[in-house]
Amino acid sequence: MSKFKNTVSIIILIFGVFFTSVASANGCQPKNIIYLIGDGMGVAQITAARFEKGPLNFERFKILGLHMTSSNNNEVTDSAAAGTALATGHLTNNGVVGLSPDGEPVKNLMEYAREKGKATGIVVTATLAHATPAAFSSHVKSRYHYDDIALQQAKAGFDVMVGGGSSNLYPKSFPGSRRRDEVHVLDIMRNAMPVVFKFEHLEKVRGNRFSAIFSKGHMPLASERNFTLGQLVEKAIETLNKKKDGFVLMVEGSQIDLRGHANDSKGIISETLDFDTAIKAALDFAERDGNTLVVVTADHETSGLALDNKKTFKNGKVVAPHFASDDHTASMVPVFAYGPGAEIFGGVYKINELGKKVIDFVR
Ligand SMILES: [Zn+2]
Incomplete structure (x- = not known):
């Protein structure tokens, strides 16, 4: 030479x-980001699931953080304000979805991702129009404006949408519809992608986009389903990964929160274990892929779950814990991160700062 x-x-x-x-x-x-949110999942919920099953996929993470969940106008957040903070990096008032406290739309992670040519997906076990997925896909004054949320979601440009809530998609005159107008949201979705209604039909989906709507309202509880959230996440990843510029996927274990409101410890544990199957699917893919960031967190804690004395336990499992509340609490919640860039998630910060950290990877 x-x-x-x-x-x-x-x-x-x-x-x-x-x-x-x-x-x-x-x-x-x-290249890819998988953002998993356990609604209402504090450290005690994870601990209870750990007593039930032994080592969890949560324990595969080496980088951990904590975030303060308070919203712009309340120490105790709701899922709309928390979802908005996680999706947009902005604090807002309880009940508000995708808008600043002044009512200005704030851009969400999925909108940034699409500008970068990435595929986008949401997989949740609640209705798709529920607060957390709504925050990643719409901009409305109230989380209860389900008609507007469902329509905005259908038009947003998602490649994968999985959840419950078909009653928000059919025109008012259709039996079982909960809409207050004659908009046929399902038709709008069908124009963009195949829509299936049964888990068994998912295996026939071969293309690079699909939607799966499994129920009129929230999906059945994990204990009453013949499939896991992890299986849905595997299918979503397989589909989104066909995009050469990468993808951003949001996954919500939606019903940990609902079981918390009901003070149902068995339900909290089985929903948290179902969420753990989604973490497994995400981490298994990220380890194989080598260029995928996985971030797991909660939007807030629900029920003030306390594993406080001997009566809580039977044979080493949580059977009768103490609940301080049937609502959300202001406790900090954990953050777990894996993959390229994961180290910035260590530390203690506010919930909207977590949203900003994630968004910075697709700006
Ligand atoms: Zn709640």
Whole structure:
């Protein structure tokens, strides 16, 4: 090799090292992001599930953080304000979806991702129009404006949408519809992607987009389903991963919160274990892929679950815990991160700062 060629190679090498170090100083850019949210899942909910089953997929993470869940106008957040903070990086008032406290729309993670040419997906066990998925797909004054939320979601440009809530999709005149207008949202969805209504029909889906609506309202409880959230996440990942520019997927274990409101410890445990199957699906893929960031968190804690004395336990399992509330609490909730960029999620910060950290990877 000539001296000249040697010099050129060395210069290229030096520039290569320089640019690589600049990129990592700014936080690298993982190709894919999987953002998993356990609604109402505090540390005690995870602990109760741990007593039930032994080691969980949560324990595969090495980087952990905590976030303060308070909303703009309340120490104790609701899922709309919390979802908005996680999806947009902005604090807002309880009940508000995808808008600032002044009512201005704030861009969400999925909108940023689509601008970067990434595929986007949501997989939840509540109705798709429920607060958390709504925050990743719509901008409305009230979380209860389900008609508007469902319509905005259908038009948003998602590649994968999985959840419950068909009653929000049929026109008012159709039997079982909960809409107050004659808009046929399901037809709008069908124009964009195949829509299936049974888990068994998912295996026939071969393309790069699909929607699955499994129930009129929320999906059945984990204990009453013949499939796991993890299986839905596997199918979503397989489909979204066909996009060459990568994907962003939001997954919600929606009903940990609902079982918390009901002070149903068995339900809290089985919903948290179902959520753990989704974490397994995400981490297994991320480990194989090598360029996927996985972030797991909650929007808030529900029920003030306390594993406080001997009566709580029977044969090493949680059977009769103490509930301080049937509503949300202001306790900090955990963050678990894996993959390129995961180290920035260590520490203690506010809920909207978590949203900002995730969004920064697709800006
Ligand atoms: Zn709740």
